[in-house]
Amino acid sequence: MAKHFARIIVYGAQSVGRAFIKAIRQEIEASRAAASHHQMIKNKSTGHDLTLKGMSLNEALQILNVKDLSSIEEIRGNYEHLFRANEKATGGSFYIQSKVFRAKERIDRELFNKMQEAMKEAPTETIKES
Template structure:
């Protein structure tokens, strides 16, 4: 009688584990395909999202700021929201904050800064291409 119960437990556990493994595999496949499609459309975006661990949209939602328009972000507003939220979530003050929330807020600020710097570099490169490269001349 005991061997039947043990056999049923093992078989049921095997089915549950098998279904979970199959679902995880499907999700990994979908994520891989999404990453490939994103890399084709914008090769640089995948690297920045991977570096910070979050998307630009998620970062904007965390800090409650508008996404950069035309590559220009209102960094004063971003820093103001960052400081306020970071201080509110200070765990040592006893206000119910947590290190996890502070970490997410910090990563959101870094992600928006990364996007702004990338847009700034792109604008400078386009300006240089438009105006032409002008080396600095030094006279003796």
């Protein structure tokens, strides 16, 4: 009787072990699939929505509370106000201040890229006019 009971315990433990290993393999496979899916989505966000320090242009515009890149003075004013309002000395949040700084940095990068594109197109326009 004890011999049969021991076999039942051994077979039960083997079954549970196999099921556990199968579940772990499925979880690893799902994790790999999710990672490749995430990488595919990340690669799609190239082009106009390039990220700098993990921040999209839309997010930067929202943080600085501006609609578009046309008003540089509004961007600068909102940046200075939010940066000063979140200084640690005045009880502000360093995290939010960092977000404001990164948003301004992202917008500056976008403005720089647009300026470079305009400079590349400028010589071709003057040649066409001649």
